[in-house]
Amino acid sequence: MTSTNTSFLKGQAHLTKRHRAETRFQMMGRFAIALSLAFLIFMVGSIFWQGKSALQTHQIALKLDLSAKNVDPADIRSARFDAIIKAALRETFPDATKRAEKRKLYGLVSTDAGFELRNQIEEDPSILGGTQIIWVSASDDVDIFSKGQIDRHVPESDRRLDDQQIGWIDNLAENGAIKSVFNTKFFTNGDSREPELAGILSALVGSALSLSVCFLLSFPIGILSAVYLEEFAPKNRWSDIIEININNLAAVPSIVFGLLGLSIFLSTFGLPRSSPLVGGMVLSLMTLPTIIIASRASLRAVPPSIREAALGMGASPVQATFHHVAPLALPGMFTGAIVGMARALGDTAPLLMIGMVAFIVDVPKSFLEPATALPVQIFLWADAPERAFLEKTSAAIIVLLLFLVLMNIAAIILRKKYELRF
Amino acid sequence: MTKTPIITARDVDVFYGQKQALDKINLEIPENKVTSLIGPSGCGKTTFLRCINRMNDLVDICRVEGEIKIADQDIYAANVDVVALRSQVGMVFQKPNPFPKSIFDNVAYGPRIHGLTSSKAEMEELVEWSLIKAGLWEEVKDRLQETGTGLSGGQQQRLCIARAIAVKPRVVLMDEPCSALDPIATAIIEELIDELRKNFTIIIVTHSMQQAARVSQRTAFFHMGNLVESGPTKTIFTSPKDERTQNYITGRIG
Ligand SMILES: Nc1ncnc2c1ncn2[C@@H]1O[C@H](COP(=O)(O)OP(=O)(O)OP(=O)(O)O)[C@@H](O)[C@H]1O
Ligand SMILES: [Mg+2]
Numbered sequence: 001m002t003s004t005n006t007s008f009l010k011g012q013a014h015l016t017k018r019h020r021a022e023t024r025f026q027m028m029g030r031f032a033i034a035l036s037l038a039f040l041i042f043m044v045g046s047i048f049w050q051g052k053s054a055l056q057t058h059q060i061a062l063k064l065d066l067s068a069k070n071v072d073p074a075d076i077r078s079a080r081f082d083a084i085i086k087a088a089l090r091e092t093f094p095d096a097t098k099r100a101e102k103r104k105l106y107g108l109v110s111t112d113a114g115f116e117l118r119n120q121i122e123e124d125p126s127i128l129g130g131t132q133i134i135w136v137s138a139s140d141d142v143d144i145f146s147k148g149q150i151d152r153h154v155p156e157s158d159r160r161l162d163d164q165q166i167g168w169i170d171n172l173a174e175n176g177a178i179k180s181v182f183n184t185k186f187f188t189n190g191d192s193r194e195p196e197l198a199g200i201l202s203a204l205v206g207s208a209l210s211l212s213v214c215f216l217l218s219f220p221i222g223i224l225s226a227v228y229l230e231e232f233a234p235k236n237r238w239s240d241i242i243e244i245n246i247n248n249l250a251a252v253p254s255i256v257f258g259l260l261g262l263s264i265f266l267s268t269f270g271l272p273r274s275s276p277l278v279g280g281m282v283l284s285l286m287t288l289p290t291i292i293i294a295s296r297a298s299l300r301a302v303p304p305s306i307r308e309a310a311l312g313m314g315a316s317p318v319q320a321t322f323h324h325v326a327p328l329a330l331p332g333m334f335t336g337a338i339v340g341m342a343r344a345l346g347d348t349a350p351l352l353m354i355g356m357v358a359f360i361v362d363v364p365k366s367f368l369e370p371a372t373a374l375p376v377q378i379f380l381w382a383d384a385p386e387r388a389f390l391e392k393t394s395a396a397i398i399v400l401l402l403f404l405v406l407m408n409i410a411a412i413i414l415r416k417k418y419e420l421r422f
Numbered sequence: 423m424t425k426t427p428i429i430t431a432r433d434v435d436v437f438y439g440q441k442q443a444l445d446k447i448n449l450e451i452p453e454n455k456v457t458s459l460i461g462p463s464g465c466g467k468t469t470f471l472r473c474i475n476r477m478n479d480l481v482d483i484c485r486v487e488g489e490i491k492i493a494d495q496d497i498y499a500a501n502v503d504v505v506a507l508r509s510q511v512g513m514v515f516q517k518p519n520p521f522p523k524s525i526f527d528n529v530a531y532g533p534r535i536h537g538l539t540s541s542k543a544e545m546e547e548l549v550e551w552s553l554i555k556a557g558l559w560e561e562v563k564d565r566l567q568e569t570g571t572g573l574s575g576g577q578q579q580r581l582c583i584a585r586a587i588a589v590k591p592r593v594v595l596m597d598e599p600c601s602a603l604d605p606i607a608t609a610i611i612e613e614l615i616d617e618l619r620k621n622f623t624i625i626i627v628t629h630s631m632q633q634a635a636r637v638s639q640r641t642a643f644f645h646m647g648n649l650v651e652s653g654p655t656k657t658i659f660t661s662p663k664d665e666r667t668q669n670y671i672t673g674r675i676g
Contacts, residue, residue, distance in 0.1 A: 235482060305519035309582075312477060313532045314509030314589065323531070324521055 044401070051394030057183040057196060058143045059135040060109055060172060062088040064117070066128050073128050076121055081114035085136065093168050104165055108172075110137035110196045137185075138178065140195040140388035142169055146178060149387065160387065186395065190361040191377065195388030198381070200396050202363045206276055206356065206371030207345060207403075209364060213280020214287060214344050219337050221284075222291030223326075226333070229292070230299040231321045250289035257285045258353025266354060274355040274370035282350045287340035294336020298329040331415040338411035342404050348375040374400045428453040428623050429474060429593065434488035436469050436478065443469045445647045447488070451640070456615055456624045458634040458655070461644035462670065467627045468516060470644070471595045474625065475511035476504050492593070509536055512591035514599045516627075518578035520570035520585070525562050528570040528581055529553060532589035548588060555617070556584035557610030575602040583611065587618065594618065596626040600633065612637050631671055635659055643667045 064084055071079040089105050090096065096105040110116075113136035121128060141160050144150055146169070156162050161169070172178045189199030233239050261282035265271045271278050302325050310320035351357065357376050364371035372380070374396065381393040427450035436444040444466045451457050459467045469478070476497060478484045490497050497507055509532075520528050529549045532538075539545040549566075553559040558580040562573070570581050579602050586594055596615075600608040615624055615637045628634050634641055635655060642652035643666075651658060651667045662668045 303519075305515065305517060306521065308477060308480065308515065309519040309521060309585075310531075311480065312475065312508060312513040312515070313535070313585065314505050314507075315531075315535055316505050319535055323535075328522065 047394050047397050047401070050391055051396075051398045053147050053149075054186060054391040054395030055183050056147070056180050057185070058138040058146045059179055059181055060138045060142070061133050061135050061177040061179075062109075063092065064088045064132055064134050066121070066132050067130055068128075071121065071128055073125060076118065076125070076128075079118075081117045085109060085113050085117065093171070096164075101164065104162070105168065107139055108142050108165070108168060110139050111194055112197050113137055135179070135181075137196055140386065141165075142178075143196055144388050144391075145169060146173070146180070149391075186392070190363055191359055191372070191380070192361060195384075195386050195392060198389070198392055200374065200377060200399055202360045203372050203374045203377035203396070204399070205363050206279070206360065207373040207375075209276035209367055209371060210279035210283055210351075210356075210373055211341060211345060213277055213367060214283040215337070215341060217281065218284035218287045218291055218340065222288050222337065222340075223295045223333050225288075226292045226295030226299060227321060227326060230296045231325065232317065246289050246292050250293055253349070254286050254347050255349035255353060257282055258350030260285065261350060262353045272368050272370075274358050274372075275368045276356075276364060276371045277367040278354050279351050279356050279371070279373065280367075282354055283344040283347065286347065286350060287337070287344050290340035290343065291333070291337050294339065295329065295333040298332020298336070299325060301332065302328045327418075331418040334414040334418070335411045338407050338414075342407045345403060345407070346375055346400065348373075348379050351376050352379075374403070427451055428493055429625075430489075430491045431470075431473075432489040432491075434470070434473060434486065434490060436466070436473060436487075437485045438481070439483040443647055444473075447649045449642055449649055449652055451623065451625060453623050454619055454621070455640060456619050456626060456638040457640045457642065458638035459625065459627045459642050459644060460629070460631070460634050460670070461650075462646075463629075465644040466647045467644050468597055471513075471597055471625060471627055474593070474595055475508050475513055477508075477513065479504065509589055510591050511593045511595060512586035512589060513595045514579070514582050514586050514597060516597040516601070518575060518582050518602065520573070520578050520581050522569060522571045524567045525553075525570045525573070525581060526566040529584050529588050532585060536589055538589065549584075552584040552588040553581075555587055555614055556580045557607060557614060558584055576604060576607050579603060580607065580611070583614070587622075591622065593623045593625065596624065598627050598629065601629070608633070631659070643670065645670070 062085060065087065066084070070084050086102075086106050089108065090102070093105055096102050116136050117134060120134060127134070138146070141150070145161055145166070150159055150161060152159075152166055169178070185197060186199045188201055189197055190202030192198040229239065229242065233242075261278060265278045265281055266273055271281075306324050306328065307320055310324045311317070315323065351373050355370075356372050357380070358370050358372060359380070360370060360372045362369075378393055378396045378400065381389045381396060429449075429451035431447050431449045431451075434444055434447040435442065447470060449470075459470065461467055472478045473486055473490060474492075474497075478486055486498065492507075492511070495502070512532075521531065523531075526549055529552050530545055533545060533548055539548055550559060550563075553562065558577060561577060562568075562581075570578065573581060579599060583596070583599060600611055603611065612633065615626065618624060626634075626638065638655045640653065641655040641658040643650045643658065643662075643664075645666050651662060651664045658667065659671060662671065
């Protein structure tokens with residue numbers, strides 16, 4: 001009697017085996033999660049590590065002669081600001097005598113330095129009439145050298161700055177004439193051939209315009225198709241064929257939608273090339289199946305008893321759908337839409353096909369102007385030869401990821417807000 | 423039967439796909455009386471009930487044959503507006519299914535879509551009337567804006583009853599309305615049924631013989647898709663003609 005009692009409490013051999021199987025399974029699951037987390041952290045970490053330096057840029061202090069001889073206070077724009085800056089550089093480093101040396105010397109500051117100077121003067125004309133210390137942007141080479149990305153120990157012929165230039169930079173640094181500042185240009189400029197001037201604003205605006213077109217087209221069309229197919233369409237062979245085709249469309253590679261857009265929207269309809277309008281239309285082709293599938297799934301998840309309750313009250317099918325069923329499915333529809341849009345935000349291939357791969361300096365102001373998009377901009381920068389574009393690429397990826405995270409948070413908030421429990 | 427019946431079913435067959443759920447049902451339901459449908463589980467009571475307001479239209483595989491007339495109109499005729507039919511034939515389902523909206527909106531939904539009230543005050547009055555009739559008012563009068571799905575199972579069922587009578591239909595179909603209720607709430611509902619009978623015709627499915635005996639004037643006994651016997655409740659319970667009825671009400675089958 002006692003022996004049966006203890007074995008009942010301690011568990012028999014087959015129980016121990018079951019417990020072990022359970023532990024084993026849980027361990028495998030934890031290991032899988034740890035592994036994928038490690039990959040994720042490694043990826044995001046390395047991008048952050050490379051991209052964070054793009055948020056800083058360097059400026060050089062120059063002693064500029066802004067007397068009336070150089071700048072006429074009554075007519076600021078007629079002044080030759082580049083010449084003023086060059087003169088200041090020559091004065092600071094008189095050892096640059098030969099033409100080639102002078103050109104190297106002028107290369108220390110950004111090609112944009114003249115504009116910057118003009119803007120500063122226009123903002124605050126009181127600095128005119130004498131010699132002033134003014135900070136202007138350094139060139140990309142000086143910038144990445146100051147960030148430690150050019151190794152001074154490699155042979156002179158293999159680096160972008162020679163010994164003399166490095167000597168000048170060291171000299172400036174010793175005198176406190178180089179400082180690191182937050183890189184606002186990265187967020188306020190469009191693309192540029194000069195890395196220190198290149199920014200993501202035009203790409204960001206291009207993406208925002210395309211995505212809004214995409215949302216305005218695919219969300220209403222998507223949920224209305226889903227509602228019709230799920231709640232009203234007769235279930236027969238035709239609806240089966242439509243369902244299968246929608247599922248297949250969701251799996252079509254996005255470049256195919258790009259080709260479709262190229263031949264229909266551009267060639268047949270003659271809509272403007274490279275425009276966010278066409279970009280958004282192509283992206284909405286791509287997101288439509290996703291939205292329809294997600295919306296149908298969330299409609300199907302609404303308990304049929306709700307439908308019966310409404311219809312039993314004498315609600316018409318449209319009333320039952322729009323008063324009761326669709327509101328309950330809305331969170332799922334939003335989630336589907338945002339997942340689809342997030343995919344569209346990150347997709348490059350279809351945009352390449354319709355010419356949104358252009359070099360866009362100006363921030364697009366309408367849906368019809370040429371524009372590019374964030375992922376395309378990343379693609380372009382990753383392809384650029386200058387060393388300084390490397391950190392821009394990573395920084396742009398960070399911005400893209402940030403927007404993806406924001407969209408996903410929005411999806412979660414919307415779901416939480418509209419979710420109802422039964 | 424002295425009065426002409428309000429509902430008449432003639433040779434009603436119902437199929438779910440290949441499976442026949444009801445076989446040649448002939449039943450007359452008198453106006454302003456309570457008719458109870460009894461019978462063992464799966465015998466087709468719910469199926470028959472759902473034929474009367476055409477809820478079976480929603481089941482793709484379901485096919486109804488034969489004729490059902492309400493006030494001399496064939497409800498399966500081609501020109502019948504199902505929406506109008508269902509506003510006249512209300513239903514309380516076997517499982518409580520309140521809308522995931524506030525208690526007030528649950529009850530107000532029917533009157534709202536049918537345009538039964540012309541002012542907010544009138545609506546509030548109607549909601550209160552319905553909730554009092556369903557015996558729920560005292561429990562929820564202070565929390566009408568809370569969601570209906572947050573109520574207990576029995577409260578939800580009474581909310582569904584309030585919702586059904588708020589549109590003042592001619593016929594109320596009740597599918598085991600008291601299966602989730604305690605004896606006190608059951609007594610309230612039975613009292614309600616008795617009172618509603620003055621204005622409405624009621625068909626109630628129940629598994630409780632006592633309840634059938636208490637609330638109904640007529641009873642129909644279903645067995646395996648057949649209508650075995652129907653007649654005044656007293657007759658059915660005291661001197662059933664069919665042996666199956668006898669066995670069922672004395673608790674030997676079912
Ligand atoms: N939607 C459906 N699809 C297929 N068969 C169904 C469906 N609904 C009911 N049936 C079948 O029809 C028969 C009658 O079902 P019904 O729901 O009418 O029984 P019931 O008398 O209401 O039973 P209960 O007392 O358990 O509620 C059962 O055999 C059931 O399996
Ligand atoms: Mg039933």
